[in-house]
Amino acid sequence: MRAFTRPKIVVSKCLGFEACRHNGAQINEEIMPMLEKYVDFFPVCPEVEIGLGTPREAIRLVANGDEDQLIQPKSNRDLTTTMNQFADRFLTEVEEIDGFILKNRSPSCGVTDAKVYNGVEKAPVVRTGSGTFTKKVVQFFPETALEDEGRLKNFMIREHFLTRIFTMAEFRVIKKDPSSSKLMDFHARNKYLFMACHQDTMRELGRITANHEKKPMTEVFEQYEQGLRQLFARPVSVGDHINVCQHVFGYFSKYLTSAEKKHFLHLLDQLRKKKMPLSSILGVLRSWCYRFENKYLLQQSYFEPYPEGLVAISDSGKGRELS
Known part of the structure; x- marks a missing residue:
């Protein structure tokens, strides 16, 4: 058997590490405890880190020209700049990262499937895309392995991700x-x-x-x-x-x-x-x-x-x- 170097992986904290979802829940994914035997995880919840707390009022992405805005509809707060500033600090400080596993469909961490709405309230979804934090990940770590926990259930995608990070x-x-x-x-x-x-x-x-x-x-x-x-x-x-x-x-x-x-x-x-x-x-x-x-x-x-x-x-x- 080969001896493997432990990859360093940034992971959404709600994926089995802390009950920090917007509704106070924790998501227990089978892959996380298995991966933890072989990789070093660096959990992060961008929404908690910018002071939203747990549980918290929902946030959403709202289409606004070239840059989607991160909005909390109930308070009408625009969190885009705050999230971008946190992401800049966090991603500057982390070093030698081999990959990312982020929460799917999240307005902060979604990789490809975060819903983007046409307005703050009672507006239709116009498309899907990357969360605000994830967009910064791609800027700081281009061509670095990046997946969400949902896509990793697909064998081909998971094998490619694992091969890549190791x-x-x-x-x-x-x-x-x-x-x-x-x-x-x-x-x-x-x-x-x-x-x-x-x-x-x-x-x-x-x-x-x-x-x-x-x-x-x-x-x-x-x-x-x-x-x-x-x-x-x-x-x-x-x-x-x-x-x-x-x-x-x-x-x-x-x-x-x-x-x-x-x-x-x-x-x-x-x-x-x-x-x-x-x-x-x-x-x-x-x-x-x-x-x-x-x-x-x-x-x-x-x-x-x-x-x-x-x-x-x-x-x-x-x-x-x-x-």
Whole structure:
């Protein structure tokens, strides 16, 4: 089993850490206690932090040109500036954050589904978008893993998020004492994971690692990190996984019987048709790694991109073809 660096995650405090919802409730999400075994959480409730208290009168986003206003209808208070000032302070002070898990549908923390109204009271919803605090998160931490607890019930989204935060956490540690050997080792161990994410970006990261221009290591690491963040811009597709599995299969094909090769290609076809989970394919490939004592492949993060203990989280059933 791999040893994993603990990612640092900012999380909405109401998601199992404190009863601070507007109605005084706490939301108990299954994923939080499981994640807490492997990550370091930094809980925050922006609405409490700006003095609204618990319980509190509801607030809402109101459309106002380019910038939505954060309004408390009962008092008619405009909290936009207050929330932005808090977010600026908080996000300036937190360092080395690997990801965010924020409360869905919240006017402060919603990632994509916060309701935006056409007026302060008795007005229709005109669209959905990001909460006021979340907009600041995106400004301060662009290309950093950001999800809400609802979307993390989807297997594909959750796997992408977990892969991303554990990879970035490991890179964060080696970046503290940058060296060519550490970067080469990191890139080599993640080769097939990066290939699955984006093959062209993987090659570009390899070029950066080679450092033929003899740039200072701090500059090399900064450039590599930019590419690494871009690498995780989208979840991995079934086709991407099949491509990587075929590459790994190439290491063993000459040692396998015709029947074994035929069976494996059948499994890939079943995966393509979403009738076979990826985990079954990876189990076969990993068994061949042990059987043929391929140490290079056994160290590949592709087979275990995040702790095994997080695989068992239940979900909505969506995206299970990659489970």
